[in-house]
Amino acid sequence: MNERLFGIHGAALTLRSERMGVIASNIANAATPGFKARDIDFNAALDARLARARGVSTANPGTNSNAGMVWRSPTMPSMDGNTVELNREQVAFAENAVAYSATLSFVQGRVGTITRALKGE
Amino acid sequence: MPERAPTTLFSLTTRAMSAQMVRMNAATSNLANAGSVSSTEEGAYRPIRAVFAVELDRASGLAGVTTSGLVRAETAATKRFDPSHPLADKDGNIWEAPVDETAEMVEIMESARQYQNLVQALQTAKQLMLETLRSQ
Numbered sequence: 001m002n003e004r005l006f007g008i009h010g011a012a013l014t015l016r017s018e019r020m021g022v023i024a025s026n027i028a029n030a031a032t033p034g035f036k037a038r039d040i041d042f043n044a045a046l047d048a049r050l051a052r053a054r055g056v057s058t059a060n061p062g063t064n065s066n067a068g069m070v071w072r073s074p075t076m077p078s079m080d081g082n083t084v085e086l087n088r089e090q091v092a093f094a095e096n097a098v099a100y101s102a103t104l105s106f107v108q109g110r111v112g113t114i115t116r117a118l119k120g121e
Numbered sequence: 122m123p124e125r126a127p128t129t130l131f132s133l134t135t136r137a138m139s140a141q142m143v144r145m146n147a148a149t150s151n152l153a154n155a156g157s158v159s160s161t162e163e164g165a166y167r168p169i170r171a172v173f174a175v176e177l178d179r180a181s182g183l184a185g186v187t188t189s190g191l192v193r194a195e196t197a198a199t200k201r202f203d204p205s206h207p208l209a210d211k212d213g214n215i216w217e218a219p220v221d222e223t224a225e226m227v228e229i230m231e232s233a234r235q236y237q238n239l240v241q242a243l244q245t246a247k248q249l250m251l252e253t254l255r256s257q
Contacts, residue, residue, distance in 0.1 A: 013253075018182070020246055024130055025184035027242050028137030030235045031144070032173040032186050086238060097245050101252070108256045 005114070009106045011049045015042065016100040023093045026072075026084050033080040037072040039092065042099075044068035128178035133185045134243045136176070141236045143188045144171040148228040155220040158201075160208040165198035166218035168225070194219070 019040040029035040045068025074083040126132065151168040159165040174189035196219040204213030 020249070021130055021133075021181065021183050024133060024242050024246065027235075027238055028133055028186050029173070029175060029184055030238070031141075031231075032175055035175055035184070038184075086235070090238065090241075093242055093245065097249060100249050104249075104253055104256065111256070 006107055006110055008046065008050060009103050009110065011053065012046060012103045013100070013107060015040065015045055015049065016096060016103055019096050020093070020100065022069075023089055023096060026089045027086070027093070029082075030084045030086055030089075031082070033082060035082050035084060037074075037084045037089070039070055039072050041068040041070050128181050128183045128185055130183070130243070130246050133183050134239050137186045137239050138236060140171070140173055140186045140188050141232050141239070143191075144173075145229055145232045145236075147171045147191060148225045148232065151220050152222060152225045152229075154218050155222055155225075157218045158206065158208055158215045159198070159218075160210050160215065162198050162200070162216050165216040166220070167193040167196065167198075168218070168220050169193055 019042065022038055022040055026037045026039075029037075048067035072083055072085075072088070074085060075088075077083070147169045154166040154168075157166050169191045170193075171188050172190050172192055173186050176185040176187045177183075178185065198216040199219055200214050201217055202213055203209055203215050206215050209215050
């Protein structure tokens with residue numbers, strides 16, 4: 001139902017929001033010794049999510065929910081084992097925020113279209 | 122372990138900001154004690170450092186941060202011969218706190234930067250959330 005209404009944008013919006021949380025976790029742990037920065041590979045995660053939504057019966061139920069989760073490889077490893085690089089996190093966060101806005105306007109457009117159709121204007 | 126509320130982006134940022142605050146306070150205490158002297162080696166002030174630890178919330182997949190404790194640096198106090206000092210021991214020595222002011226300043230600057238970064242991230246996230254809520 002959700003997918004018929006919003007296409008891929010519903011899943012994409014959830015995923016963008018999750019990715020925002022993951023990058024915020026990286027930023028929060030910028031000074032934690034031994035912390036390994038993570039990120040979500042958006043394409044892989046979206047594919048996995050759509051496949052799961054389409055073939056609930058065919059796909060094995062044990063599909064892990066964190067598909068597309070990747071470790072970030074640091075440009076230069078640090079002594080304390082922390083792999084967060086603030087500049088990269090900032091860029092990733094900004095990029096993700098812009099993409100979130102874009103997806104949100106797609107969803108809004110879809111809702112507007114349907115509302116108009118329902119009202120019969 | 123007491124039941125905690127689920128981690129959200131807001132509580133995550135709050136806790137991370139508190140952790141940076143502890144770190145900044147520790148560095149400021151070190152700076153404040155930079156010139157302090159003692160009449161014994163044990164009594165001299167040793168710089169303190171905040172140690173951060175990851176706090177993973179499995180339900181939401183968010184990784185917060187918490188201060189797991191404060192440790193005292195194992196640096197030896199600086200001995201200085203100054204018999205005229207009122208705190209000098211019987212050999213005329215005083216012990217100065219081994220605080221590296223430059224390192225502490227750098228620590229404060231780095232902490233401030235990370236704090237700023239957190240605030241910025243929170244602002245962006247909040248704005249996006251509001252946009253999502255207001256859309257109809």
